Amino acid sequence: MATDRPLVLPGETIDPSLIPSHPKHPLRLGPGLRHIPPSDIVPTVAGQLITNPVKNSMWVEYNSQRYIPSVGDIVLAQILRSTTDFYLCTLSQHTAPATLPHLAFESATKKTRPNLAPGQLVYARVTLANKHMDPEVECVSAATGKAEGLGPITGPGCAFDVSLGFARRLLMARSAEDGGVGVLEMLGGEEGGGLAESARTVVVVGRALQETDRAGLGMEGQRRLVKKLVREMR
Amino acid sequence: MTATSAPEAALGVLPRADGSAKYSHAGYTVTASVNGPIEAQRRDEHAYEAHVDVIVRPAAGVGGTRERHLESILQSSLSQIILVKNFPRSLIQIVLQVEDSPENDYVNTKLVQASLNFAIMPALMQTAVLALLSAGVPMRATATATAVTIAQQDGAKRITVDPTPRDIETARSVHVLAFTSHDELLLAESEGDFTVKEWDDVYETAKAICCRSAPAKEGVAMVLDDEDASGPDMRQFLRSAAGAKVAADLHWK
Amino acid sequence: MPREAEPSLNEKQFVTQALQENLRLDGREFDQYRPVELTFGDQHGVADVTLGKTRVLAKASAEVTVPYADRPLDGVFTIATELSPMASPAFEVNRPTETEVLLSRLLEKTVRRSGALDTESLCLVAGQKCWSVRVDVHVLSHDGNLIDASCLAVVAALRHFRKPDTSMEGGVLTVYTPAEREPVPLSWLHSPFCVTWSFFGEEADIALLDATWMEEQVRVGSCTVSLNKHGEICQIAKLGGTPVDAVVLLQCTSVALAKVKEFSELLDKRLAEDLKRRDKGGFMAELRAENDR
DSSP states (O other), X not given: OTTTSOEEOTTOOOOGGGXXXXXXXXXXXXXXXXXXXXXXXXXXXXXXXXXXXXXXXXXXXXXXXSOOOOTTOEEEEEEEEEOSSEEEEESSTTSOOEEEETTOSTTOOTTTOOOOOTTOEEEEEEEEEETTEEEEEESSOTTTOSOTTOEEOOSSOOOOOOOHHHHHHHHOOSOGGGTOOOHHHHHHSTTTTOOOSSHHHHHHHHHHHHHHXXXXXXXXXXXXXXXXXXXXXX | OOTTXXXXXXXXXXXXXXXXXXXXXXXEEEEEEEEEEEEOOGGGOOSSSOEEEEEEXXXXXXOOHHHHHHHHXXXXXXXXXXXXXXXXXXXXXXXXXXXXXXXXXXXXXXXXBOOOOGGGHHHHHHHHHHHHHHHTOOBSOOEEEEEEEEEEETTEEEEEESOOXXXXXXXXXXXXXXXXXXXXXXXXXXXXXXXXXXXHHHHHHHHHHHOOOTGGGTTSOOOOSOTTTOOOOHHHHHHHHHHHHHHHHTTTO | OOOOOOOOHHHHHHHHHHHHTTOOTTOOOTTOOOOEEEEEOSSTTEXXXXXXXXXXXXXXXXXXXXXXXXXXXOOXXXXXXXXXXXXXXXXXXXXXXXXXXXXXXXXXXXXXXXXOBOGGGGEEETTTEEEEEEEEXXXXXXXXXXXXXXXXXXXXXXXXOEEOOEEEETTEEEEOXXXXXXXXXXXXXXXXXXXEEEEXXXXXXXXXXXXXXXXXXXXXEEEEEEEOTTOOEEEEEOOSSSOOOHHHHXXXXXXXXXXXXXXXXXXXXXXXXHHHXXXXXXXXXXXXXXXXX
């Protein structure tokens, strides 16, 4: 494990034998690496170096707290205020606001655009993420003109903060045995004992996720946690 | 409490900051938080790079000119190793809270106007670097730092690494040096009376501590001419501290 | 200064609604504190209090100074609370926010004005020399209920603190360094603690102890009761907010007494443990060895 995923620190030299060389595909660099012309590849964060010889790509896997927008990401944005043409919203606390055009909603026109109150949450996709400009988000697919699940979130609900690494883990399609997260399936399945849709369930789910992230629980730990939470909630 | 104790560090100690670290070595304990990139105030905003804000807070008393001086030195050094061009118009905020510093048992200190000791510099620098690593802020290189004093004793010159307050009191000159992981000299601050030759000695001593190429030397006994001058291997320490955090974060892989 | 973070509308609604169903986000009972941890530093007078994700560090220090002209027989005692951006990027150095002002006033009233520290004992030479004792409160992590955590940290730091020993001989005042004479504890009279209630609901009929940051953003009012383990109330502060039924407030005070007794026990226990730890040869033996040389 330690050999195929070596630890790298910012500025360290990467062993040339680790850099994948594929005859056809160009080398693709992922997060945490930078290319210094002509041919140096240097890590910029502390993490595990991961290489994929098939796709001829490499990146550094690491965990952090601060979200940095990237095009195509689906995010929860919080409306700050409205201007003439767009809403200003925050993607993470204390960062510069992102813009959400008034017309970037499904079948929105000047007259039918949704009216959002400050503080409201919207589910949106990042369309512009450029270090020199404020990010831009939308709630409609530009290709189909449909919302595709995006849009304002109405009614009471709770957003639980987790680390970015954990968020990526949740999005992974892999099964729990491969490193995915099992708490959701467990709560939904037998261990959950048929939780009804209520505020109580939301709290249990949120606590299960946050605790799994904080303590870095494995499968067995998650199972124990779910049992404990369900017992407490009875 | 003794100066020869090995450095200790924990990363991610503050749950609500983007990155944090607690570091203790040679009697100093410092906690740091890093938040960033976040929105910069208008007056700090720079069109092409991130503004690095360093705040040093003494354990007791109000900060004064000395703290501002330390902040400005740290700010310019850390801006060199952080890839500030990656986040234009934003702010990377580093708060360094001193928790403990070694006390001189032979002097009663004045406390209302805190005046931080010069020798705290390496601890501040090291904590800041660890907190930046924990926050995942992109960096050009890591850095290691150490403090060295030269004292005149019985006619002979004596070089002490990681001095105690007592050492500093009796020393002729105090030096703080930091090196990047590319063995480049990042920071050199000196106080007191010394010759160029002495500074060269200090440089070599500090470099031996900060830039020991880590695992390659295994098996080869580290021979240093002066017992007192052999300090901890800072680079190896930094690597293991960061490694522990990465391993904990990615245990599920 | 980036603007202060604020929970979303949806979250505010959710928290309020869940509370109506007797439910807190972290699954706690309404009158239950998060796990309290109290540790002391290597030096005397450093106390570190953790309350869930809230963490406060207090450091006590002392120096000899001139007493105030109008109080020649009293020493000087100050509590400094400055919130740094470490707690939240919204706090700025040298620009006090409302949170900071309220925190420092409540600590002032609870610890200083209640006479917890005998300031007369700090006097060395009437009108000329006295001790100035200072406690610095550093908030390392802010997840609500700073007041209770800070108050515990301040009281713990002061009770753990040792000031240099002094002697008066023929009108000459000598202050001994730690190497000459072992420092002495402060003359401490009683240990007050703060217990803060947060009120929710339109009629303010739901009362919570130890609110998290999120709960504090949603609450309609709060009330801080400061008292010691003997049930003597030092101050009660309900600063505006929705009116609260007097009967509810009475109940709150009696629960607060139980909590204060727990704090008091915890502090006594930790102090005893720390004393034991220090007594094991180590530190003092080392000093003595140095003296012999």
